[in-house]
Amino acid sequence: MQSILAVDDSASMRKMVSFTLTGAGFHVVEAVDGQDALEKAQNHAIDLVLTDQNMPRLDGLGLTKKLREHPKFKTTPILILTTESSDLMKQAGRAAGATGWLVKPFDPGRLIEVIQKVIR
């Protein structure tokens, strides 16, 4: 079973993401912010990271940059799921090494489609 690290400081968002992904057959590891995600990423085999942008301690762009520095996550797909929709932020996401930029709210069917497209 493929594992997805779902990172969001909102408990309701984590619940919606988890409901959607487990229903599609993925194993979900939840993290409450970027720092928590970094710690969990070390202890689990992760096939894809789905992260929020605006979070305390470490945001989504910071998390992406830190994960890309690690050989284990050089090619792991990282999707940023956020309310931020400006081109400037999307460019920053791309520069940080993100695989894609998804604007909230997400549609469950479309989220699964995108994940299945990018996950290895």
Next chain:
Amino acid sequence: MMQQTTPSVSLPVNLVADLQDSLLMAMTDLKRLEGLLDHATGNLLERFSTANHALGNLAAQKDTDDLLSIRHSLHQAVTELQFHDMATQLIVHTGKVLQGCAWKLADETMEPEEDEMPVYIDPTPDRPSPVTQNEMDAGSIDLF
């Protein structure tokens, strides 16, 4: 040569105090709204989980058109149930803007009391609100 100065207006102290009271009242109301949203969302998510669990038990028997329809509706609700995250971000941002206004107003108009420690002024957020959505339609997807 005339020296250029920033135009300024003087306000009666009572007016400034009233404005500050109104700003603080709006901030308190926003906090209350945030609490109401948290409570309602917690309950909604609990009902959502119960419905999903019950659906799972029924599906073990046989998939009917009705069950498929309920499951589809539940999946569609996932998009709308994300309102809590967006509303909370908007409330927090608006609260910071109001607080910045209240502190700036005090800083510009009130003389500090003798021996009073200088108050740290939290600047009004220079970033625009992180939430620009006007509706709960699913957002865009960009793959790089």
